[in-house]
Amino acid sequence: MDKREQILEAAANLIAEHGLQSSPVSQVAKQACCGAGTIYRYFETKESLIEELFVLMLQRLTSACLEGDDSSHAPEQRLRHIWANTYNYLHENERDCVLLDHLAACPSISEEIRAEALENIHSVLFALLDQGKADGIIKDLPNEVLATFAYGGLATIAKKRRIAPHMMGIHISNEMLTQLCWDALRA
Amino acid sequence: MDKREQILEAAANLIAEHGLQSSPVSQVAKQACCGAGTIYRYFETKESLIEELFVLMLQRLTSACLEGDDSSHAPEQRLRHIWANTYNYLHENERDCVLLDHLAACPSISEEIRAEALENIHSVLFALLDQGKADGIIKDLPNEVLATFAYGGLATIAKKRRIAPHMMGIHISNEMLTQLCWDALRA
DNA sequence: ACGAGGAGAATGAACGTTCATTCCGGTAGT
DNA sequence: ACTACCGGAATGAACGTTCATTCTCCTCGT
Numbered sequence: 180m181d182k183r184e185q186i187l188e189a190a191a192n193l194i195a196e197h198g199l200q201s202s203p204v205s206q207v208a209k210q211a212c213c214g215a216g217t218i219y220r221y222f223e224t225k226e227s228l229i230e231e232l233f234v235l236m237l238q239r240l241t242s243a244c245l246e247g248d249d250s251s252h253a254p255e256q257r258l259r260h261i262w263a264n265t266y267n268y269l270h271e272n273e274r275d276c277v278l279l280d281h282l283a284a285c286p287s288i289s290e291e292i293r294a295e296a297l298e299n300i301h302s303v304l305f306a307l308l309d310q311g312k313a314d315g316i317i318k319d320l321p322n323e324v325l326a327t328f329a330y331g332g333l334a335t336i337a338k339k340r341r342i343a344p345h346m347m348g349i350h351i352s353n354e355m356l357t358q359l360c361w362d363a364l365r366a
Numbered sequence: 367m368d369k370r371e372q373i374l375e376a377a378a379n380l381i382a383e384h385g386l387q388s389s390p391v392s393q394v395a396k397q398a399c400c401g402a403g404t405i406y407r408y409f410e411t412k413e414s415l416i417e418e419l420f421v422l423m424l425q426r427l428t429s430a431c432l433e434g435d436d437s438s439h440a441p442e443q444r445l446r447h448i449w450a451n452t453y454n455y456l457h458e459n460e461r462d463c464v465l466l467d468h469l470a471a472c473p474s475i476s477e478e479i480r481a482e483a484l485e486n487i488h489s490v491l492f493a494l495l496d497q498g499k500a501d502g503i504i505k506d507l508p509n510e511v512l513a514t515f516a517y518g519g520l521a522t523i524a525k526k527r528r529i530a531p532h533m534m535g536i537h538i539s540n541e542m543l544t545q546l547c548w549d550a551l552r553a
Numbered sequence: 554a555c556g557a558g559g560a561g562a563a564t565g566a567a568c569g570t571t572c573a574t575t576c577c578g579g580t581a582g583t
Numbered sequence: 584a585c586t587a588c589c590g591g592a593a594t595g596a597a598c599g600t601t602c603a604t605t606c607t608c609c610t611c612g613t
Contacts, residue, residue, distance in 0.1 A: 182562090182563095197473065198471075198472075198473040199387075200386070200387055200473075201473065203597075203598060203599080204598080204599060204600080205565095205597095205598080205599090208564095208565090213563070213564080214563060214564035214565055215564080215565065215599085215600085216563070216564055216565065216600085216601075216602080217562080217563050217564070219599095219600070219601080220562070220563075224599080224600085225598095225599065225600090280471060281471055283471070284385075284467060284468055284470070284471035285385075286384070286385040286387075286388070290529065290530065294530070318545075318546075320542060320546075321534060321538075323526065323533050323534050324523060324534065324538060324542070324543075324546075327519075327522050327523050327526050328519035328520075328522070328523055328543075328546050329519070330522065331518045331519045331520075331521060331522025331523060332514075332515035332516070332518045332519040332522075332550070333515075333518075334518060334522070335514050335515070335517065335518020335519075335521070335522070336511060336514050336515055336518060339510065339514050342477065343477070343481070346510050347508060347510050347511065351508075351511060355507060355511070356511075356515075358505075359505075359507075359511075359515050359550045359551070360550070362549050362550050362552070363519070363546045363547070363549050363550035364546070365549070369589095390571075390572055390573080391572075391573060391574080392571095392572080392573090392591090395590085395591085400589075400590070401589060401590030401591045401592095402573085402574080402575095402590080402591065402592095403574085403575075403576080403589070403590060403591070404588085404589055404590065404591095405574095406573090406574070406575080407588080407589080411573080411574085412572095412573065412574090
């Protein structure tokens with residue numbers, strides 16, 4: 180296995196479990212089965228390792244969200260599909276999402292990097308919303324507001340469910356959640 | 367001014383600006399105009415100071431959300447009022463919200479404390495949702511799902527607006543956002 | 554085919570820094 | 584003078600990072 184990946188994987192596991200501040204380089208090295216110095220052959224600083232982890236996690240999330248998106252389908256269908264993908268990913272990849280929560284609060288990751296990592300999905304989503312608005316089936320509000328509201332709702336539910344599974348009804352179906360999103364956004 | 371409050375206030379400002387890891391006790395002391403030792407006269411450890419800050423911030427948020435709630439009004443009106451309060455608070459108290467974001471990701475704050483701090487608002491909100499469901503005007507889904515979806519949407523928009531004001535249309539009205547919430551939840 | 558030599562990867566003890574916490578000398582109110 | 588409280592230098596633990604050394608494996612001359 181590639182050592183670089185091994186280090187990223189080890190850091191991901193440790194940070195997801197113990198948080199950023201409780202994941203010293205020495206521990207990452209131990210979990211990656213290498214010496215502490217080795218990490219610095221692959222990453223300039225701990226910060227840059229963390230930054231790379233963040234970009235990687237966002238890439239996985241956004242590409243999962245867009246998986247199977249078919250531009251020949253109607254906007255409503257496509258949006259529902261993307262939202263279902265989003266919730267599925269958030270819900271099924273617990274470790275990646277816990278990690279993302281930790282990294283999202285990390286001040287050393289710049290706004291530029293965050294924005295850049297979202298460019299892809301934004302371009303798809305915004306075009307879809309524009310089309311929906313042109314068709315008169317979606318509220319005439321700024322794309323950022325619509326997209327953020329739906330994502331925020333889904334992500335917060337996924338997070339709560341992860342933290343306190345007993346509080347949520349055990350069965351939350353995708354249809355249920357995509358319906359919440361769609362009803363919120365439709366004209 | 368009470369020294370204890372002064373310390374809490376100083377910690378709040380520093381952590382909101384620089385993050386948890388870059389807010390040493392020595393700096394908190396300096397901003398609170400006292401010695402580092404004095405902080406330990408009022409708080410057992412830095413962790414307990416942070417925990418208290420978290421509870422304080424959540425208290426402010428939840429009581430702001432419920433301000434002016436009138437149980438004689440109809441459920442829809444009450445929910446819209448609470449959502450408007452929520453977004454207003456999130457949007458107008460930038461420092462408190464940045465702080466909450468930082469503390470939300472802090473592993474040393476236990477789940478019990480987090481849940482306890484939300485008890486109040488949950489009891490009001492859930493009763494309201496139950497009534498709405500009984501009246502047939504709200505979707506028949508678990509209260510946690512409904513409440514979390516609406517809050518998550520509002521909070522995520524407030525956060526995005528805080529971080530990247532240029533991306534959001536400058537004017538986002540309360541009516542616009544309460545309508546998103548209401549449309550999502552209504553039957 | 555084989556062994557000497559070398560290049561680069563890996564190592565982990567050591568370093569300097571930063572931090573939470575402690576402790577003691579000072580100060581203000583009585 | 585005595586008490587209660589405060590400040591901030593001192594302390595030691597923990598951390599990120601470095602670097603002298605070791606290890607690994609490939610190359611090439613015989």
